Amino acid sequence: MTQHKTRHHYIRDVLKIVKQRNHSEPVFIQAVNEVLETLGNVVEEHPEIEEQNLLERLCEPERQLIFRVAWKDDSGHVRVNRGFRTEFSSVLGPYKGGLRFHPNVNMGVIKFLGFEQIFKNSLTGLSIGGAKGGADFDPEGKSEDEVMRFCQAFMNELFRHIGPKKDVPAGDMGVGAREIGYLFGQYKKLTNQYEMGVLTGKGVGWGGSLARKEATGYGVVYYANEMLKARGESLKGKRCIVSGAGNVALYTIQKLQQLGANVVACSDITGTVVQKNGIDWEKLRMVSEDERKHVNYFAEITPDSEFCLGGKVWEVPCDYAFPCATQNELDDTDAADLVANGCKMVCEGANMPCTSEALDVFREADVLIGPAKAANAGGVAVSALEMQQNAGLERWSFEEVDDQLQTIMKSIFETCVHCANKYSTKEDYIAGANIGGFLRVAQAMLSFGIV
Ligand SMILES: NC(=O)C1=CN([C@@H]2O[C@H](COP(=O)(O)OP(=O)(O)OC[C@H]3O[C@@H](n4cnc5c(N)ncnc54)[C@H](OP(=O)(O)O)[C@@H]3O)[C@@H](O)[C@H]2O)C=CC1
Numbered sequence: 001m002t003q004h005k006t007r008h009h010y011i012r013d014v015l016k017i018v019k020q021r022n023h024s025e026p027v028f029i030q031a032v033n034e035v036l037e038t039l040g041n042v043v044e045e046h047p048e049i050e051e052q053n054l055l056e057r058l059c060e061p062e063r064q065l066i067f068r069v070a071w072k073d074d075s076g077h078v079r080v081n082r083g084f085r086t087e088f089s090s091v092l093g094p095y096k097g098g099l100r101f102h103p104n105v106n107m108g109v110i111k112f113l114g115f116e117q118i119f120k121n122s123l124t125g126l127s128i129g130g131a132k133g134g135a136d137f138d139p140e141g142k143s144e145d146e147v148m149r150f151c152q153a154f155m156n157e158l159f160r161h162i163g164p165k166k167d168v169p170a171g172d173m174g175v176g177a178r179e180i181g182y183l184f185g186q187y188k189k190l191t192n193q194y195e196m197g198v199l200t201g202k203g204v205g206w207g208g209s210l211a212r213k214e215a216t217g218y219g220v221v222y223y224a225n226e227m228l229k230a231r232g233e234s235l236k237g238k239r240c241i242v243s244g245a246g247n248v249a250l251y252t253i254q255k256l257q258q259l260g261a262n263v264v265a266c267s268d269i270t271g272t273v274v275q276k277n278g279i280d281w282e283k284l285r286m287v288s289e290d291e292r293k294h295v296n297y298f299a300e301i302t303p304d305s306e307f308c309l310g311g312k313v314w315e316v317p318c319d320y321a322f323p324c325a326t327q328n329e330l331d332d333t334d335a336a337d338l339v340a341n342g343c344k345m346v347c348e349g350a351n352m353p354c355t356s357e358a359l360d361v362f363r364e365a366d367v368l369i370g371p372a373k374a375a376n377a378g379g380v381a382v383s384a385l386e387m388q389q390n391a392g393l394e395r396w397s398f399e400e401v402d403d404q405l406q407t408i409m410k411s412i413f414e415t416c417v418h419c420a421n422k423y424s425t426k427e428d429y430i431a432g433a434n435i436g437g438f439l440r441v442a443q444a445m446l447s448f449g450i451v
């Protein structure tokens, strides 16, 4: 079958409704558009999708929470932030998805992330629904005590809505094991229960899974490796660039290096650092994870590196690029730079890092694209393995979890290949991921009736 983009009248009608209903949420509309425009042939083949109005139902969250988070800063001032949780779809399992603490968080951002999470979680083949949450709290420059007090205040409301069989949050930008610790501590205090499975991404000493911290980044590289293998190519000796220097970026860089690639640059909000013979990973980990500092500091203490203040990593020549920072961080101009410099593959670690226009540039230039919903699903997959370990009071070894992660990423890739070939075109893994994720959710929705 040939690709069938936005031609179907039903898809056009649903998109129109979504745009009207969510007109002040451009990133949510972008995310919905990118999924729906790939579903034409599926909608054609399955008239029951339109008959049961599955698409409009899927684009409306099951439940959305907005709440006040009031807390005291170190100087005694009372601060107010806005907290969010979008419980998007629970047809495949309890709501599951991370919490993001970042100043640009708003309902539209949380909805786009929650929407993507439905398809991503479905692709893992595990029993997890889709959700996302967070707050417009900026952790930058906050003291340890302020972060703790904010997490406690956030949980004072969230605890009513979550539970191991209901909704299981985890980390995302600005939320790592430290924040999950404070959130879990407050949940335990409020409920007087040690419900290990209520949050994932916990510390490994108190119910967390080994390899969860590494899982998203490692999964990105496992997925990229599968795409390359299918083209008879490999990572060995290839120049790679990675945006970001946080959790996903760090473990993407580590796995790329383990598989023989030369990672020459990474970045954060301060700018881009280039180290031609390969980023000193252990030093970067120390700067980012232990010291919570930025790449400008990494450059300061790394004599053979160059730092470009405010510079974009996409200007650095590479074979393969890994956007691992944030949404819409790579636009059509960046894409054109990458293509001009010979980049042959872009594999998305962040959620929706490429603008729609950037994706068009890559398609035009036959650049392989590893879509976020598939490529970064390793994190949530290992979160689900953490839930399994918690439920069985078990603790699996690092190797056991990593083996399962590799198996899951391979199976996600196979789903993408199958669905791309059947409903779109060879190597259109964006369509493959959307369709593979959608079909499982659609089947469950049809089974459950109109609820
Ligand atoms: N953590 C997880 O398990 C998963 C995360 N993701 C996605 O991966 C992405 C990164 O998440 P994660 O690594 O956890 O978050 P972190 O907060 O650990 O790291 C984010 C990194 O991106 C950088 N960054 C943020 N905004 C920009 C920008 N505009 N330009 C350049 N750099 C920027 C940050 O820099 P600075 O510190 O200077 O602000 C930081 O280095 C997000 O899109 C997230 O949704 C997807 C799946 C799972």
Ligand SMILES: O=C(O)CCC(=O)C(=O)O
Pocket (backbone or CB within 6 Å): 096, 097, 098, 099, 120, 168, 169, 170, 171, 172, 200, 351, 376, 377, 379, 380, 381, 383
């Ligand atoms: O581990 C999780 O539950 C969620 C991870 C996440 O936020 C994501 O996949 O974007």
